[in-house]
Amino acid sequence: xxxxxxxxxxxxxxxxxxxxxxxxxxxxxxxxxxxxxxxxxxxxxxxxxxxxxxxxxxxxxxxxxxxxxxxxxxxxxxxxxxxxxxxxxxxxxxxxxxxxxxxxxxxxxxxxxxxxxxxxxxxxxxxxxxxxxxxxxxxxxxxxxxxxxxxxxxxxxxxxxxxxxxxxxxxxxxxxxxxxxxxxxxxxxxxxxxxxxxxxxxxxxxxxxxxxxxxxxxxxxxxxxxxxxxxxxxxxxxxxxxxxxxxxxxxxxxxxxxxxxxxxxxxxxxxxxxxxxxxxxxxxxxxxxxxxxxxxxxxxxxxxxxxxxxxxxxxxxxxxxxxxxxxxxxxxxxxxxxxxxxxxxxxxxxxxxxxxxxxxxxxxxxxxxxxxxxxxxxxxxxxxxxxxxxxxxxxxxxxxxxxxxxxxxxxxx
Numbered sequence: 249x250x251x252x253x254x255x256x257x258x259x260x261x262x263x264x265x266x267x268x269x270x271x272x273x274x275x276x277x278x279x280x281x282x283x284x285x286x287x288x289x290x291x292x293x294x295x296x297x298x299x300x301x302x303x304x305x306x307x308x309x310x311x312x313x314x315x316x317x318x319x320x321x322x323x324x325x326x327x328x329x330x331x332x333x334x335x336x337x338x339x340x341x342x343x344x345x346x347x348x349x350x351x352x353x354x355x356x357x358x359x360x361x362x363x364x365x366x367x368x369x370x371x372x373x374x375x376x377x378x379x380x381x382x383x384x385x386x387x388x389x390x391x392x393x394x395x396x397x398x399x400x401x402x403x404x405x406x407x408x409x410x411x412x413x414x415x416x417x418x419x420x421x422x423x424x425x426x427x428x429x430x431x432x433x434x435x436x437x438x439x440x441x442x443x444x445x446x447x448x449x450x451x452x453x454x455x456x457x458x459x460x461x462x463x464x465x466x467x468x469x470x471x472x473x474x475x476x477x478x479x480x481x482x483x484x485x486x487x488x489x490x491x492x493x494x495x496x497x498x499x500x501x502x503x504x505x506x507x508x509x510x511x512x513x514x515x516x517x518x519x520x521x522x523x524x525x526x527x528x529x530x531x532x533x534x535x536x537x538x539x540x541x542x543x544x545x546x547x548x549x550x551x552x553x554x555x556x557x558x559x560x561x562x563x564x565x566x567x568x569x570x571x572x573x574x575x576x577x578x579x580x581x582x583x584x585x586x587x588x589x590x591x592x593x594x595x596x597x598x599x600x601x602x603x604x605x606x607x608x609x610x611x612x613x614x615x616x617x618x619x620x621x622x623x624x625x626x627x628x629x630x631x632x633x634x635x636x637x638x639x640x641x642x643x644x645x646x647x648x649x650x651x652x653x654x655x656x657x658x659x660x661x
Contacts, residue, residue, distance in 0.1 A: 296328040300660035318348035335402030347389035358390040367469040370395035408452040426520040426534035533557040546594035559584035561610040583608035598623040612640035
């Protein structure tokens with residue numbers, strides 16, 4: 249009964265909310281064009297309110313003898329307030345209710361849902377699975393809220409300033425982003441499209457329509473973990489190029505990236521070198537590159553490669569590989585050499601499919617990642633997704649080490 253008293257108002261709250269908004273995540277980091285906030289004000293007037301409501305069920309298992317079932321109700325509220333000739337405020341809230349096997353058997357599961365790399369107190373754990381007074385037929389659940397966007401943005405004729413919790417996306421490459429030193433993300437976490445934000449201040453200057461200077465400082469409350477850098481972006485010979493330099497935690501970081509095409513094939517990549525500023529150890533290089541191509545019939549093919557100079561180069565115990573953790577720009581994958589291929593096809597206006605594979609050399613691990621998306625009606629989508637993991641066990645053979653089957657219903661309005 250206590251569960252129903254809390255859960256039913258949450259669901260109703262999600263259904264009366266409006267809209268859907270997704271921020272850039274893995275595409276070209278920033279446009280070189282000067283922003284035009286007046287156009288947005290004319291379209292949305294002074295206030296914009298969007299959001300979505302999702303339900304996702306996960307079946308995870310190593311073999312069919314033991315299947316773990318997890319459930320997630322995920323509500324997002326995106327709000328923007330426009331101030332005439334005074335910039336705008338953005339507020340985005342992520343509400344989640346977890347219940348199922350993992351919540352029941354993992355102590356402190358609620359605390360895991362509110363972990364955030366920020367200094368502002370914008371994470372709230374309303375109900376934890378450690379609170380044994382909240383049960384539904386002896387099944388615990390977790391209810392948490394994270395404010396992952398809360399910032400003020402002001403744009404002038406040739407500059408832009410943004411202060412607060414925000415997404416700073418400096419990555420160019422499609423999948424792995426060594427230049428994304430502020431907001432790395434887990435490529436296996438497909439349900440968090442918006443990606444994590446950073447408590448930061450960001451200043452941009454536009455000398456012209458083809459270039460920009462971008463300075464950002466991410467505050468963590470610990471100098472050793474703070475990140476700040478300056479990036480210069482420009483266009484030359486039909487390519488976008490960027491250079492960056494700054495402090496990444498306890499390293500000095502130097503980065504370079506590009507995006508363009510070789511005839512009709514897209515070609516982009518990025519690399520960052522991390523040198524400990526105490527110069528007591530050798531530095532580390534993280535680099536990636538992508539080729540992709542789209543056919544008019546709706547077929548898209550992509551291949552990308554990631555190099556991690558300090559990555560693992562031998563088979564390891566599968567338990568040492570954490571696919572659920574958030575990596576950083578230095579260690580986007582545990583292996584030294586990694587590739588990913590993806591093939592997608594739009595079967596019809598309401599049905600699309602994709603098949604991706606990630607392979608880590610030396611570790612000899614690969615993941616098969618099929619996805620089917622159905623548009624049931626306007627603003628209502630159904631996704632069927634699987635993640636199947638294989639790895640060579642040291643001293644043994646290739647084996648299926650884990651599986652995840654997901655179905656997700658998303659209502660955005």
